[in-house]
Amino acid sequence: MDGSADPARGSGTGQRPVPCHVAIIMDGNRRWAEARGLPVALGHRAGAEALRRAIRAAGEAGVQWLTVFAFSSENWRRPAEEVQELTGLLRFYLNHEVKALAKEGVRLRVIGDRCRFGEELRALIERAEADTASKTRLNLNVALSYGARDEILAAARAVAEAAKRGALDPAALDEATFEGFLATAGMPDPDLIIRTSGEQRLSNFLLWQAAYAEFAFLPVLWPDFDAEQFNAALESFATRDRRYGARNP
Template identity: 75%
Template sequence: MDGNRRWAQARGLPVALGHKAGAEAVRRTVEAAAEQGVTWLTVFAFSSENWRRPLEEVSALTGLLRLYLRSEVANLVKEGARLRIIGDYDRFGPEMARAIRSAEEATAGGTRINLNVALSYGARDEILTATRSVARAIAEGRLAPEALDEATFGGFLQTAGMPDPDLIIRTSGEQRLSNFLLWQAAYAEFVFQDVLWPDYGAEHLAAALADFRRRERRYGARP
C-alpha cells in the first residue's frame, strides 16, 4: 500500500495524515473485497525496513495502528472478517502485542473474508526463520531431511495454513515486491496501478480483479 507520504506532501499535510487517509483506504478496500467475493486479503501495512524511517513517522504509524485495532474490531466483526497478523509485531511493544492478540481473538469467528495484516514483516527474515526452524527439527529428529518438500517447508512460514496469493496489487506506480511474500508469490499474478494508496477504492480493486480474470494462468506449464 504505497503513496501515503506522497499523498500528504502533495497536499501540504503532515505525513501522519497521509497514513491516516491510508488507514481509511484499508477500510474501503476490505469492504469492497468482501463484496467482490475475495476470501483472502493480505495488506502490507509496515515492513521490517520501515523501522529505518524517522522516529516521528514511526511513532505516528504505531499510534495509528493502535487506534485502528481499537476502532475497527467491531466493524471487522460486523463485516464477517477474521483478522490475523503476520510479522515480528512484538517489536511494537507488549501493549501493542496484547492489542493484536485481542483483536485476533475477537474476530476469530469471521468467515466472510480473511484479513491478514503484515506488520514489521519482511519475507527474507520469514524464510530465514523458517529455515532455522527446519534445521532444528531435523537436528532433534522431528523431521527427516528426505521428508522436506515445498508443502512441509510452507508449514514453517508465518502464512502456514493460508493459500498462496493469486494476485498481488502494487499501488502508486511502484513495480517491485519490496520483500513481500517472496516464497508465497512464486506464481502470483501482478497488477500495477498508478494511484496513491489513500485514493484507493472499490473501483480500483474492481479494475485489478477484472484484469486478473482475463489472464490465463499456466503455473509454468506449456500452453
Template identity: 75%
Template sequence: MPASGGAVPEHVAIIMDGNRRWAEARGLPVALGHKAGAEAVRRTIEACAAQGVGWLTLFAFSSENWLRPAEEVRALTGLLRLYLRSEVATLAKEGIRLRVIGDRARFGTDTMREIERAETVTAGGTRLNLNVALSYGARDEIVAAARAIARAAQAGTLDPESLDEAAFAGRLFTAGMPDPDLIIRTSGEQRLSNFLLWQAAYAEFVFQEVLWPDYGAEHLARALRDYGRRERRYGARTG
C-alpha cells in the same frame, strides 16, 4: 456479479504504497497521509468482501519501515493501535477474521495485547480472511523457517529427506493460508519490496498508478477485471 468479468481470485494481496507522496503533494504532514491510507484500508476491505474475495493480505508495515524517521514510526504505530481498538468490533460484526503476520514482538507488549485481542474477537469471521503484515519481511520469514527446520533436524524430530515444499511452507507466517492469486501494488512502483517472496511464486501482478489514500472500490474492480482476463498456467506451456 463480479466486477472482474471472470474468475475472482481467492486471495488478493496488496502493497499499499503512496501515503507519504499523497501527503507531500498536499503539503500535509506524513502522519495525515497514513491516516488517509487507513480510510483506504476500510474501503478496500469492504470492496473485497463485496466482490467475493476470500482472503486479503495487506502490507501495512515492513521490517524495513523501522528505519524511517522516529516521528513517522511513532505515528504509524499509534495509528495501528487506534485502528485495532476502533475497528475490531466492526470487523467482527461484518464477519471478517483478522490475523497479523510478521514479527509482532517488535511493537511492544501493549500493542501485542491489542493484536491478540483483535484476533480473538474476530476469530469466528467467515466472510473474509484479513491478514495484515506488520513488521514483516519475506527474507526474514524464510530465514526463520530455515532455522526452525534446522533445529528440528538437529533435534532428530525432522528427517531432512522428508522435507518438501508443503512442509517448508508450514513453517512460514502464512501456514495454512492459500498463496496469493493476485498481488496489487499502488503508486506506480513495480517491485515486491520483500513481500511474500515464497508465496508469490505463481501470483499474477497488477501495478496501479493511484496513490494508496485514493484507492477505492473502482480501483479494486479494475484490478479484478484485469486478473479475470488472464490465463493462469503455473509454469505449464500451452499451444
C-alpha cells in the same frame, strides 16, 4: 499451496473468475501528503481510510483472503516521529475498528515480527485476533513488522531445529512441509498482488508465496485507492491465462 489448479473461481457459469487471495502493497501515503503540503501523518490516516474501502470491496467481490502490507521490517528505520504515528494509528485501529470487522464477518490475523512492538500493542493484536477468530466472510491478514527474507530465514532455522531434534528428516523435506514453517502456514498463496503508487517491485513482500501470483501495478497513490480501482484489478486478473509453468494443451 498446490499450484496444479487455479484457485480462482466464479460464482456461476459465464461470470468472471474471482481470485481467492488478493494481496496489496499499500504504497504512496507519504507522497500523497507531500503533494498536498500536508504532514506525513495525515497521509497515513488517509491510507487507513483506503484500507477500509479495500476491505469492503474485497468482501463484496467475494474474495476470501486479503493480505495487506502495512508496516515492513525496514520501516523501523524511518524517522522516529513517523514510526510513532504509524504505531499510534495501529493502536487506534485495533481499539476502534475490530468490532466493525467482526460485524462484517472479517477474521483478522497479523503476520510479522510482533515482538518489536510494545507489550500493550501485542496484547491488542492478540485480543483482535481472538475476537474475530470465528468470522468466515473474509480472512484479513495484516503484515506488520514483516519482511519476506526474515520470514524465510526464520522458517529455515525452524526446519534446522526440527531436523536437529530428529523431528524432521531433511531428505523428506518438500515445499508443502517447508510452507508449514512460514508465517502464512495454512493460507492459500496470493492469486493477485496489487501495488499502488506506480512502483513495480515486491519490496520484500511474500517472496515465497508470490511464485505464481499475477500482478497489477497501479499509478494511483494508496490514499486514493477505492472500489473502482480494486474491481479494475480484478477485471484484469480475469483475463489472465494462468498456466503455472505448464504449456497450454
